[in-house]
Amino acid sequence: MEPDSAEETGRAGAPSPGAGSRSALARAFSEVLLRLTGPEARRRSTRDAALKDLSALLEATECARLFERSDEPHHKMPETLGEVAKALEKYAAPPQEEGGGDNGYSGVAEKAAEVALLFLKLLRKVEAAKKSPSEVCPEWKTGLRHLAGPIYVFAITHSLERSWSSPGSRAVAGEVLALLLHVTDCGSVAGFLRGENEEEKGRFTVILGLLKPSLNKESWKNNPAVKHVFSWTLRQVTRPWLSQHLERILPPSLLISDDYQTENKILGVRCLHHIVLNVPVADLLQYNRAQVLYHAIFNHLYLPEHHLIEAVLLCLLDLFPVLEKAQHWKGDTARPTTHCDEVLQLILTHMEPEHRLLLRRTYARNLPAFVGRLGILSVRHLKRLERVIIGYLEVYDGPEEEARLKILETLKLLMQYTWPRIACRLVVLLKALLKLICDVARDRNLTPELVKNALLQEATGCLILLDHCSQGQVKGLLARIPLSCEDSTVVSCIRRVQQGSERAPYLGI
Known part of the structure; x- marks a missing residue:
C-alpha cells in the first residue's frame, strides 16, 4: 500500500x-x-x-x-x-476440478x-x-x-x-x-430472496444476476459451486413469487439437466420439478414451455440410474396435470392417449426385463401413482401390467420387500379401476397371490415379522378384491384348501378371504 x-x-x-x-x-x-x-x-x-x-x-x-x-x-x-x-x-x-478428485479443493x-x-x-x-x-x-x-x-x-x-x-x-x-x-x-433466507413484505422487492433478481455469467453453456462448469448455489436458492422461492422470474430460472435449469453427468441431471430435474410445482399452469403452457419441459425430462427415462429415474418420475407426475390442461376432449370420441400413457408404456417396457433391485424398487415405488393417475384408462395397459405384477410378485426383494408391497398396492388399485376386466384373469392372479402367501409363510430369511405381516395382509386384501371382481369365484376355489393345508398362516389368510367376501357386497368396488 x-x-x-x-x-x-x-x-x-x-x-x-x-x-x-x-x-x-x-x-x-x-x-x-x-x-x-x-x-x-x-x-x-x-x-x-x-x-x-x-x-x-x-x-x-x-x-x-x-x-x-x-x-x-x-x-x-x-x-x-x-x-x-x-x-x-x-x-x-x-476452482474447476479437472482430475475428478478433491485434491484441487484442499x-x-x-x-x-x-x-x-x-x-x-x-x-x-x-x-x-x-x-x-x-x-x-x-x-x-x-x-x-x-x-x-x-x-x-x-x-x-x-x-x-x-x-x-x-x-x-x-x-x-x-x-x-x-x-x-x-x-x-430478514427472518429467513426465503424472506431475504423474495422480500419480507409486499412493499419490499427482495434480492432474488440480484442473486440471479450475479450467477448468470457463470450459468451459461460455456462457463457453468468453471465454478462447481454455482449449480448448487443456484439450485438451493431456487428452491427457497415458492409461489406466487417464482413466476415473475421464470425467464431467468428456466434456461439454467434445463442446461444443468441436459448434462452428461448423472449428478447434474438429477440436480437439474429437481430444479425443473420445483418450477413445475411453483409456477402457474398458464405460465407453463405459454410459449409451449410445458412441452419443452416434458421432452427434456422424458429422455432421462432411458438411463438406468435409479436416483435419476426417481427424480424424473416424481417430476413427470406433477407435470401431467399441466399438460392435460392443454388437451380438450369433447366426449364424442375415444379419449386420446396422454403423456401419462406414453410414460407408463415406457416404464412397463423397462420393468419387465429389469433385474437390478434398486431400479426394480424405484419403478415399483412409483407405479401406483401412475395407475391412480390414469384411473379407468389404465385398462389400456392391462396386459403389460398383469405381466409385470406377476413377475415382480415372484421375486424376493430383500428384508424390506418394498417392491412386492408396492406391486400389491398397484394390483389393488388396478382391480378397483378395471374390475370388469379382472374376472377373465382370475386364475392367473389367484395363482400368483397364493404362491406369494405360501412363499412368505415358509420364509425363513431375515425378513422382519412386521414386513411379513404387511405382505400377507396386502395379499389377502387383493384376494378379497379379486373375489368381488369375479362374483365370488375365489371363495369357491379356495373352499377345499383349509381341509388339506397344514400351514396355519396360509389357512388363516384363506379364512380372512372367506370372511371378508361374506361381509362385503361383490359390486362394492
Missing part, C-alpha cells in the same frame, strides 16, 4: 474528514481491489497482502466514512465495496474462513451504521445493497456440505449468513 494512502487511512476516524481524505480512502479500497483482481492476483503473496490491508482498512475506518460518497465520480465507496465483495467471493470460490476451506472474517467485519460495520443516526451515516443502505448479493453467494457456497468445505468453513459461513439476514431485517 502507498505510504500516503496508509497515512490518510490512519486518520479515517477523524470526525470531519475532508474531501481529500475521502478520496484517499476510496483509492485505498480501489488499490486492494486491483490487487485482488489484477494480473498480480495470481501470486499468493500479493493476495495475502491485499487481504491483510483490507482487514486493516476495515478495522481503522468508521462506518460513517466507510459508506460515504466521494465527490469524485470514480471513487464511490458503496459501489467500490460491492466490487471488493465480489472479488472476495470469487477468491474463495472452489485450500478452499482455508480461503473461505479467511474471507468470512472479512465479511463479518463488513457486516458489523453495516450493523453499526444502522444503529447510528441517519445524518451520521446516510449511505449504509446503498452500501448494503451492493454487499448483500456477493456475501449471500459466498455464504451459501460454503454453507453447503460439499467436497470443498469443512466443518470449520461451514460454521463460519453460517455465521456470515446469519449476520447478513440480521442486518437486512
Whole structure:
C-alpha cells in the first residue's frame, strides 16, 4: 500500500474528514481491489497482502466514512465495496476440478474462513451504521445493497456440505449468513430472496444476476459451486413469487439437466420439478414451455440410474396435470392417449426385463401413482401390467420387500379401476397371490415379522378384491384348501378371504 494512502487511512476516524481524505480512502479500497483482481492476483503473496490491508482498512475506518460518497465520480465507496465483495467471493470460490478428485479443493476451506472474517467485519460495520443516526451515516443502505448479493453467494457456497468445505468453513459461513439476514431485517433466507413484505422487492433478481455469467453453456462448469448455489436458492422461492422470474430460472435449469453427468441431471430435474410445482399452469403452457419441459425430462427415462429415474418420475407426475390442461376432449370420441400413457408404456417396457433391485424398487415405488393417475384408462395397459405384477410378485426383494408391497398396492388399485376386466384373469392372479402367501409363510430369511405381516395382509386384501371382481369365484376355489393345508398362516389368510367376501357386497368396488 502507498505510504500516503496508509497515512490518510490512519486518520479515517477523524470526525470531519475532508474531501481529500475521502478520496484517499476510496483509492485505498480501489488499490486492494486491483490487487485482488489484477494480473498480480495470481501470486499468493500479493493476495495475502491485499487481504491483510483490507482487514486493516476495515478495522481503522468508521462506518460513517466507510459508506460515504466521494465527490469524485470514480471513487464511490458503496459501489467500490460491492466490487471488493465480489472479488472476495470469487477468491474463495472452489476452482474447476479437472482430475475428478478433491485434491484441487484442499485450500478452499482455508480461503473461505479467511474471507468470512472479512465479511463479518463488513457486516458489523453495516450493523453499526444502522444503529447510528441517519445524518451520521446516510449511505449504509446503498452500501448494503451492493454487499448483500456477493456475501449471500459466498455464504451459501460454503454453507453447503460439499467436497470443498469443512466443518470449520461451514460454521463460519453460517455465521456470515446469519449476520447478513440480521442486518437486512430478514427472518429467513426465503424472506431475504423474495422480500419480507409486499412493499419490499427482495434480492432474488440480484442473486440471479450475479450467477448468470457463470450459468451459461460455456462457463457453468468453471465454478462447481454455482449449480448448487443456484439450485438451493431456487428452491427457497415458492409461489406466487417464482413466476415473475421464470425467464431467468428456466434456461439454467434445463442446461444443468441436459448434462452428461448423472449428478447434474438429477440436480437439474429437481430444479425443473420445483418450477413445475411453483409456477402457474398458464405460465407453463405459454410459449409451449410445458412441452419443452416434458421432452427434456422424458429422455432421462432411458438411463438406468435409479436416483435419476426417481427424480424424473416424481417430476413427470406433477407435470401431467399441466399438460392435460392443454388437451380438450369433447366426449364424442375415444379419449386420446396422454403423456401419462406414453410414460407408463415406457416404464412397463423397462420393468419387465429389469433385474437390478434398486431400479426394480424405484419403478415399483412409483407405479401406483401412475395407475391412480390414469384411473379407468389404465385398462389400456392391462396386459403389460398383469405381466409385470406377476413377475415382480415372484421375486424376493430383500428384508424390506418394498417392491412386492408396492406391486400389491398397484394390483389393488388396478382391480378397483378395471374390475370388469379382472374376472377373465382370475386364475392367473389367484395363482400368483397364493404362491406369494405360501412363499412368505415358509420364509425363513431375515425378513422382519412386521414386513411379513404387511405382505400377507396386502395379499389377502387383493384376494378379497379379486373375489368381488369375479362374483365370488375365489371363495369357491379356495373352499377345499383349509381341509388339506397344514400351514396355519396360509389357512388363516384363506379364512380372512372367506370372511371378508361374506361381509362385503361383490359390486362394492
